[in-house]
Amino acid sequence: MKMFLKLAMALALVFSFAHAEAAEMLNGAGASFPYPVYSSWAYDYNKVTGVQLNYQSIGSGGGIKQISARTVAFGASDAPLTPEQLEKNRLLQFPAVMGGVVPVVTIPGVKAGGLKLDSNAVCSIYLGELKYWDDNRIKSLNPKVNLPHSEINVVHRSDGSGTTAIFTNYLSGVCPAWKNKVGAGTSVKWPVGIGGKGNEGVANYTKRTPNSIGYVEFAYAEQNKLAYTLLKNPAGNFVEPNFKTFEDAAATANFDPKKHFDLWLVNAPGKHAWPIAGATFILLAKEKTDSNKKVVKFFDWAFNNGDKKAKELVYVPLPKTLKDKIRAYWKANGI
Amino acid sequence: MPRTAKKNPVDNIFSLVTAAASFSIILLIIGILYVLVSESSLAIGKFGIWKFLSSTDWDPVKESFGALTNVYGTAFTTLLSLVIAIPVAIGIAIFVTEISPNFLKGPIGAAIELLAAIPSIIYGMWGLFTLSPIMSNHIEPFLKKIFGAVPLVGILFQGTPMGIDILTASVILSIMIIPFTASISRDSFNLTPSVVKESAYAIGATRWEVIKNVVIPYSKLGVFGGIVLSLGRALGETMAVAFVLGNNHRITTSLFDAAATITVTLANEFAEADTDIYLSSLFYLALVLFVMSFITLAIAKFFLLRAEKKYSR
Amino acid sequence: MTREQIRKTEGFIALALSTLAAFMGLFWLVFILGDVLVHGIKALKLSLFLNDPAPPGVEGGGLRNAFVGQLLITVCATLIGVPVGVLGGTFLAEYARGRGIARIISILSDIMVSVPSIVIGTFIYAVLVRPIGHFNGWAGAVALSIIMIPVVLRTTEDMLSLVPWTLREAAFALGAPYYKVITQVVYRGAATGILTGILLSIARVAGETAPLLFTSFNNSFFSLDMKQPVASLTVTIFQYAMGPYDNWHAQAWAAAFVITVFILLLTITGRLIIRWRYK
Numbered sequence: 009m010k011m012f013l014k015l016a017m018a019l020a021l022v023f024s025f026a027h028a029e030a031a032e033m034l035n036g037a038g039a040s041f042p043y044p045v046y047s048s049w050a051y052d053y054n055k056v057t058g059v060q061l062n063y064q065s066i067g068s069g070g071g072i073k074q075i076s077a078r079t080v081a082f083g084a085s086d087a088p089l090t091p092e093q094l095e096k097n098r099l100l101q102f103p104a105v106m107g108g109v110v111p112v113v114t115i116p117g118v119k120a121g122g123l124k125l126d127s128n129a130v131c132s133i134y135l136g137e138l139k140y141w142d143d144n145r146i147k148s149l150n151p152k153v154n155l156p157h158s159e160i161n162v163v164h165r166s167d168g169s170g171t172t173a174i175f176t177n178y179l180s181g182v183c184p185a186w187k188n189k190v191g192a193g194t195s196v197k198w199p200v201g202i203g204g205k206g207n208e209g210v211a212n213y214t215k216r217t218p219n220s221i222g223y224v225e226f227a228y229a230e231q232n233k234l235a236y237t238l239l240k241n242p243a244g245n246f247v248e249p250n251f252k253t254f255e256d257a258a259a260t261a262n263f264d265p266k267k268h269f270d271l272w273l274v275n276a277p278g279k280h281a282w283p284i285a286g287a288t289f290i291l292l293a294k295e296k297t298d299s300n301k302k303v304v305k306f307f308d309w310a311f312n313n314g315d316k317k318a319k320e321l322v323y324v325p326l327p328k329t330l331k332d333k334i335r336a337y338w339k340a341n342g343i
Numbered sequence: 344m345p346r347t348a349k350k351n352p353v354d355n356i357f358s359l360v361t362a363a364a365s366f367s368i369i370l371l372i373i374g375i376l377y378v379l380v381s382e383s384s385l386a387i388g389k390f391g392i393w394k395f396l397s398s399t400d401w402d403p404v405k406e407s408f409g410a411l412t413n414v415y416g417t418a419f420t421t422l423l424s425l426v427i428a429i430p431v432a433i434g435i436a437i438f439v440t441e442i443s444p445n446f447l448k449g450p451i452g453a454a455i456e457l458l459a460a461i462p463s464i465i466y467g468m469w470g471l472f473t474l475s476p477i478m479s480n481h482i483e484p485f486l487k488k489i490f491g492a493v494p495l496v497g498i499l500f501q502g503t504p505m506g507i508d509i510l511t512a513s514v515i516l517s518i519m520i521i522p523f524t525a526s527i528s529r530d531s532f533n534l535t536p537s538v539v540k541e542s543a544y545a546i547g548a549t550r551w552e553v554i555k556n557v558v559i560p561y562s563k564l565g566v567f568g569g570i571v572l573s574l575g576r577a578l579g580e581t582m583a584v585a586f587v588l589g590n591n592h593r594i595t596t597s598l599f600d601a602a603a604t605i606t607v608t609l610a611n612e613f614a615e616a617d618t619d620i621y622l623s624s625l626f627y628l629a630l631v632l633f634v635m636s637f638i639t640l641a642i643a644k645f646f647l648l649r650a651e652k653k654y655s656r
Numbered sequence: 657m658t659r660e661q662i663r664k665t666e667g668f669i670a671l672a673l674s675t676l677a678a679f680m681g682l683f684w685l686v687f688i689l690g691d692v693l694v695h696g697i698k699a700l701k702l703s704l705f706l707n708d709p710a711p712p713g714v715e716g717g718g719l720r721n722a723f724v725g726q727l728l729i730t731v732c733a734t735l736i737g738v739p740v741g742v743l744g745g746t747f748l749a750e751y752a753r754g755r756g757i758a759r760i761i762s763i764l765s766d767i768m769v770s771v772p773s774i775v776i777g778t779f780i781y782a783v784l785v786r787p788i789g790h791f792n793g794w795a796g797a798v799a800l801s802i803i804m805i806p807v808v809l810r811t812t813e814d815m816l817s818l819v820p821w822t823l824r825e826a827a828f829a830l831g832a833p834y835y836k837v838i839t840q841v842v843y844r845g846a847a848t849g850i851l852t853g854i855l856l857s858i859a860r861v862a863g864e865t866a867p868l869l870f871t872s873f874n875n876s877f878f879s880l881d882m883k884q885p886v887a888s889l890t891v892t893i894f895q896y897a898m899g900p901y902d903n904w905h906a907q908a909w910a911a912a913f914v915i916t917v918f919i920l921l922l923t924i925t926g927r928l929i930i931r932w933r934y935k
Binding site for chain 3: 047048051054212215228231
Binding site: 037066067069070071072073074076158159161166167168193194195196197198201202203204205213216217219220 | 400401402403405475476479502503505506507589590591592601611612614615616617622
């Protein structure tokens with residue numbers, strides 16, 4: 009018994025100090041929006057450099073909190089922080105990639121791209137005023153679709169989410185009732201619906217609940233074969249979520265390094281622009297220059313080598329001019 | 344402790360070491376209370392005690408937090424799970440002690456206790472993948488059809504059955520807490536002196552009448568202790584409920600609605616609370632839960648001790 | 657109907673319902689275990705144990721890091737929790753036997769056995785994660801050990817109390833100091849009981865998820881470094897089951913199967929030892 013105890017203690021001691029793999033580890037946490045592309049990049053980066061970039065998808069709210077508490081090397085958030093907020097927590101911020109948030113539905117007989125919605129409909133559904141799928145407000149947009157007389161099951165996020173921030177910013181922009189009653193933010197007081205954890209949770213609940221509607225980052229809709237809807241954009245056209253419409257939305261964006269790239273892309277003016285697009289941001293602790301250098305090295309590699317993977321997953325890589333602006337921002341901030 | 348003539352130094356050291364180890368329990372309880380209180384002091388300062396407990400707000404944007412929706416959800420799910428679990432558990436105890444043939448008593452008792460050994464995350468996963476579709480496709484529509492239109496009771500059965508709701512969560516909880524009441528009740532039933540039972544049989548009581556009028560009243564204390572213990576465990580369950588509760592901060596009257604409990608709110612939002620007041624409010628919730636379960640478990644222990652004293656006379 | 661018939665029918669119905677209740681309890685057990693068995697075996701592949709996780713959309717990922725991480729955290733928790741628990745139980749059963757303080761600690765310990773594990777997670781976050789600056793495996797191990805200590809303490813106390821006092825008197829009569837009596841006589845006598853308590857406590861914490869959620873966090877890579885976040889099977893099951901990807905779900909079932917088998921084996925072994933030794 010004593011021998012066993014001594015042996016076990018020795019083993020534990022060895023394990024706790026063993027850097028047997030001697031792999032360098034960087035911990036990041038935050039938005040579930042870019043989780044598919046970040047984890048893909050990290051997987052490839054690990055093959056090339058051996059560095060383990062451990063990214064945990066816990067929601068933008070979590071990312072902001074963890075980096076503010078300095079419990080991770082970088083945080084990720086779809087909701088950009090204002091320069092004041094960044095100052096308060098002594099953080100730096102830059103965008104990494106762009107994508108779109110899409111409404112997804114699970115209605116028997118409705119395929120991907122088979123349902124048209126406008127901002128009025130989406131707003132009323134999420135406010136709880138529009139309760140049935142065959143309501144006139146939806147029927148009038150989709151005369152040829154066989155809509156059931158079933159109650160709409162609304163799915164939203166239960167955690168602090170940048171995807172929610174983008175979505176509610178969109179709703180606040182097009183729907184005064186929403187702006188007054190609920191507002192925009194990473195975590196809001198939802199009038200109706202069930203809450204899923206992360207983009208993953210919303211996708212999961214929407215998939216397994218009949219007659220439901222949810223909102224997810226497009227990669228999640230694609231990877232889980234969820235039926236996304238078409239949306240009417242501010243220019244008056246019904247657009248499909250795809251690489252072109254996301255790119256269109258990003259085309260008019262003017263990111264300003266002096267404002268730490270704080271910018272929302274919702275309700276972009278382009279003719280074929282997807283109305284709920286957004287960039288996703290990386291947050292760094294100002295004073296941790298050493299660890300920041302390592303994080304930035306990863307993103308620099310991703311900017312140079314990760315575009316193809318990002319496009320495969322239907323994210324919009326940043327245009328070259330923006331990437332250069334970001335590299336200049338890094339230099340200007342001593343990284 | 345024997346008073347030896349010589350004071351052995353190693354003995355002193357050993358007794359101190361073991362004493363310290365056992366005092367760790369006291370230190371832990373004090374430590375947990377202290378940390379929880381100091382972490383929630385921000386929220387306590389802003390919301391006070393009564394206002395926090397009675398407010399239904401849970402608004403991270405407007406930074407206004409209240410415990411009522413969470414406490415309500417915790418209370419609703421635990422009480423409902425007890426309502427489902429207690430009759431089943433006592434039924435099991437009756438079966439094992441009075442009805443089952445001797446050779447089956449051991450295996451069935453062991454099987455029920457195995458239910459308690461299954462980790463709660465397995466319950467949660469099973470609930471999400473297997474139970475929830477069954478509930479939403481078969482059981483809940485059936486219940487709605489029967490009870491939905493009945494006045495008064497019908498309020499419990501409104502809304503669309505999604506399977507991710509209070510009812511499913513409570514069913515899973517009830518399965519988890521059955522073993523606690525069942526084994527303690529079984530032990531208490533077994534401690535009824537045969538003399539008393541035999542006297543009842545002697546005056547012509549049927550088997551059920553002996554159980555109802557002799558065994559159960561005699562074991563009241565033990566059974567009650569078991570029930571309160573199950574309540575205490577149900578209060579603190581997180582993973583079994585997190586998958587199927589739906590996470591909606593609302594006071595709701597329908598079993599088919601999503602809700603929030605303190606444990607699930609903590610699990611979902613703790614790692615992400617981005618403002619100080621948000622995190623402090625979550626610690627405040629944890630404090631409320633700790634106090635609630637501590638008191639419940641203390642009450643359970645009280646009854647079990649009284650039962651022990653009574654039965655060993 | 658005569659009074660007698662009414663009484664008999666009432667009795668019959670009541671007893672039938674009780675039998676039904678027992679079978680319902682067994683039904684749930686068989687249903688849940690069966691489900692885990694069926695889904696888990698279907699997804700059990702060698703790659704699950706040999707590979708590390710792949711990003712969503714890429715095939716062939718495994719859970720090697722989670723298995724190793726879970727083992728690591730559980731072993732460390734055991735190494736912390738068991739000595740404290742055994743020594744604490746020794747104090748209550750030996751040096752403090754019959755004294756009021758023993759009663760109090762014993763009762764408090766029983767209460768702590770059932771305290772919500774997520775509250776312990778928040779406590780450790782404030783004490784061992786925030787001050788250090790990042791999630792780490794040790795925080796997870798300590799959280800689990802806090803859950804273990806009351807369990808081990810109580811079983812040790814009970815098992816030591818079962819050793820007859822006369823055995824100790826014989827040792828005293830030979831002139832042994834108390835600590836020698838405990839370590840060389842009493843522990844030997846209660847060894848199987850204490851071991852069973854340890855096995856049961858390991859079974860209890862091996863399946864815990866809530867305390868690990870914000871202490872050891874999670875890790876997508878293989879790592880033995882306890883000073884950083886460590887992957888655990890339970891948190892990974894949570895993450896994978898709540899996600900939308902089908903191959904994640906399959907892996908979650910397989911992992912659930914492995915954990916359940918492990919814990920059930922430990923529990924059954926523990927109970928069998930008690931029956932064989934003490935009945």
